[in-house]
Amino acid sequence: MRIRALVAAAAVALIVPAVPAFATETPSTTTEPSETATTEPAQPEAETGTEAETGTETGTVTEPDPAAEPETGTESETDPGAEAEESTAAVVTTVVITVPATTPAGGATFPVTYDVENVEALGANPTANWTITGSNGTSPNGPQSAPITLDADGVGTVQATMPTATDTYRITAFVEGEGGATDPVTADLGAVDATKPVVTLSRSLTTFYPYKDGYRDTVTAKFTVNETVGFTAKVVTSGGTLVRTLGSSSSFSGTTSYVWNGYNNAGTRVSGTYYIRVETKDKAGNATNAQISVAASAKKLTWKTYSKKVTAKDALNYKYVGSCSTLKAPARSDWAGSRGFRSNVKCNGGDSAKSRVLTDSVTCLPRSVDGNYRNLTMKHYGGRPKGYTKNVYLVTHVYKPQTSGAWTLAQRHQFGNSVKWKTMASVSSPNALVADRKSTQYCPSLWWATGLQSGSRYDVWKYSVGIQYRVLA
Numbered sequence: 001m002r003i004r005a006l007v008a009a010a011a012v013a014l015i016v017p018a019v020p021a022f023a024t025e026t027p028s029t030t031t032e033p034s035e036t037a038t039t040e041p042a043q044p045e046a047e048t049g050t051e052a053e054t055g056t057e058t059g060t061v062t063e064p065d066p067a068a069e070p071e072t073g074t075e076s077e078t079d080p081g082a083e084a085e086e087s088t089a090a091v092v093t094t095v096v097i098t099v100p101a102t103t104p105a106g107g108a109t110f111p112v113t114y115d116v117e118n119v120e121a122l123g124a125n126p127t128a129n130w131t132i133t134g135s136n137g138t139s140p141n142g143p144q145s146a147p148i149t150l151d152a153d154g155v156g157t158v159q160a161t162m163p164t165a166t167d168t169y170r171i172t173a174f175v176e177g178e179g180g181a182t183d184p185v186t187a188d189l190g191a192v193d194a195t196k197p198v199v200t201l202s203r204s205l206t207t208f209y210p211y212k213d214g215y216r217d218t219v220t221a222k223f224t225v226n227e228t229v230g231f232t233a234k235v236v237t238s239g240g241t242l243v244r245t246l247g248s249s250s251s252f253s254g255t256t257s258y259v260w261n262g263y264n265n266a267g268t269r270v271s272g273t274y275y276i277r278v279e280t281k282d283k284a285g286n287a288t289n290a291q292i293s294v295a296a297s298a299k300k301l302t303w304k305t306y307s308k309k310v311t312a313k314d315a316l317n318y319k320y321v322g323s324c325s326t327l328k329a330p331a332r333s334d335w336a337g338s339r340g341f342r343s344n345v346k347c348n349g350g351d352s353a354k355s356r357v358l359t360d361s362v363t364c365l366p367r368s369v370d371g372n373y374r375n376l377t378m379k380h381y382g383g384r385p386k387g388y389t390k391n392v393y394l395v396t397h398v399y400k401p402q403t404s405g406a407w408t409l410a411q412r413h414q415f416g417n418s419v420k421w422k423t424m425a426s427v428s429s430p431n432a433l434v435a436d437r438k439s440t441q442y443c444p445s446l447w448w449a450t451g452l453q454s455g456s457r458y459d460v461w462k463y464s465v466g467i468q469y470r471v472l473a
Contacts (some may be wrong), residue, residue: 093118095182097173103190105285106164111157116175116182119154123179126150128158130173132189140165148175166194193284198226201278201290209472210262210269211300215370219294221246221276222257229280233258236277236291243274262296271298299472303374306366307466311337312450315361315463322356322453324349331459332386338461340385341394343453351454358451361463364443368469371438376430376467378411378448382460383419392417394458396424399447401435407447421464424448430467 096115104110114128128148133139140163150156163169168191174184204220211217221233233246244265246258260276263269277291313329314337321327324347331340341357349355365373384392398411410433411425425448427433436442446465452458 093121093180093182095173095175095185097171097185097187099171099187099189103192103284104162106162106166106192106194108285109159109161112160112171112173113155113157114148114150114173114175116150116154116156119150121179122150122175122177122182124177126156126175126177128156128173128175130158130160130171132160132163132169132171134163134165134167134169136167150175162189162192164192164194166192168192193282193286196286197229197280197282197288199278199280199288199290200224201276201292203276203292203294205294207295207297208262209297209299209301210271211298213301215301215470215472218259218261219276219296220257220259221278221292221294222255223278223290224255225253225280225288227282228253229282231278231280233276233278235260235264236275238273238275243270246276260294271296297472301370301470302473303468304366304471305466305468307464308363309462309464310363311462312339312359312361312460313337315363316359317362317447318360320356320358320451322349322352322354323347324354325357325453327357327359331382331461335459335461338382338459341450341452341456341458341460343457344455345457348455349453355455356451356453358449360447360449362445362447363463363465364445365434365465365467366469367444368437369472370470371431371444372470373430373434373437373444374428374468376425376427376433376446377423377465378425378446379421379423379464380415380450380460381419381421381462381464382458383415384417385457385459388457390455390457392452392456392458394450394452394456394460397449398425398433399435399449400432401447409449415458419459424463 094117096117098113098115100110112128112130116122116126119126126148127145129143129145131139131143132141141161144160146158148156148158160171169189170186171189172184172186174182176182201221201223203222205216208216208219223233225231228251230248230250231252232248234242235244235246236242242265244260244263246260247256262271273293273295275291275293277289279287279289281287312331316339319327322343324344326340326342326345328340328342329338330336331338339359343349343355343357347354378398380396382394394415396411396413396415397409400408400410402408411427413422413424415422425433431437433446435445435447437444448463450460
């Protein structure tokens with residue numbers, strides 16, 4: 001170290017002007033003041049040229065004391081003071097850090113690999129230090145550190161934690177040991193996306209019926225996501241147990257749908273309340289899960305028979321009576337609710353509207369769950385009035401409802417004298433005759449017309465309807 005000090009002093013002398021001799025007030029203890037103490041510049045001597053270059057004003061530089069300096073500058077190699085100065089010098093070493101190429105998710109841990117050059121200079125017990133800062137220069141997590149194990153090549157890894165807030169981040173890191181520290185280096189971590197995907201989930205039915213009979217056998221789940229995600233769609237119990245996997249994708253955005261038929265992954269039909277669940281995760285690791293309940297019913301469609309009797313009075317919806325005719329109520333004293341059709345009892349209207357007597361009748365049916373009916377039979381009970389001996393007739397028409405305009409008359413029948421139940425209609429597939437069979441505002445219904453003219457007379461007491469409709473059981 002003494003050699004280093006002498007070299008440093010010589011370097012200073014090269015750039016600092018020599019001080020004039022007359023500025024020195026301390027005389028030499030071994031010689032008289034030299035002539036160079038005058039204002040005239042000293043003339044250099046060949047023997048002392050080295051002394052002039054160092055700018056030294058006394059002879060002590062060129063005539064060292066043998067007692068004080070027994071040897072040359074080689075003493076610096078064994079000087080204890082020189083060793084102490086070397087141990088406190090800054091560590092001359094560098095570090096390179098490697099972080100993931102993909103931006104870590106907010107809150108996720110990620111590896112930071114340190115590669116230290118001249119690792120021996122760090123000394124024992126190295127510690128990795130790092131600070132993650134956002135775009136505004138603040139550090140959400142503060143300075144972090146952890147012991148690090150460096151291999152023979154100076155490579156080691158620690159785990160850092162990404163801040164959770166949405167921002168763009170950088171990491172600054174260095175390694176410190178007992179022998180000193182490396183200079184800090186900085187690397188970009190990228191932008192953290194802390195916004196979760198927005199998922200909209202819906203289903204076509206709240207209750208469906210997996211029994212394969214054509215009625216609401218399946219349910220359709222539709223979901224929409226606002227960004228690219230990986231997702232899994234599945235059916236689970238209320239406790240989260242997997243029932244059926246519907247589908248998945250590693251990269252999807254937009255809208256898609258899946259159909260569940262009410263069977264589990266083993267192919268067995270199930271019943272009860274379940275949840276259609278969609279689990280999504282975007283590229284930044286933000287997750288959104290959505291689920292919606294659906295009931296899988298064990299019921300199935302079954303045909304049920306309905307029959308009803310209704311009096312002519314209770315079925316009446318509208319009547320037309322010509323000026324020469326009447327509608328007697330009741331037709332007979334022992335037929336409560338009956339009606340007697342009497343043509344031309346006031347005058348002779350011939351075959352004109354004056355002789356006509358007409359009623360429109362209606363009755364409601366039970367609602368079929370799928371709107372389907374079968375095996376319709378319609379009858380009336382009636383015939384010739386008591387004491388009337390002439391020939392009689394009655395005409396009935398069953399209406400076929402139309403979406404617009406007049407209803408179509410179908411199933412026309414004409415009846416004569418005898419008093420009994422008489423069939424007005426018999427149809428195996430009567431859907432076309434049932435009005436509002438799928439309406440939620442009005443009851444499903446049957447409509448028919450009953451009438452005569454030209455002097456005929458006929459009594460009607462009751463109507464009967466028999467039909468099959470569908471129920472869930």
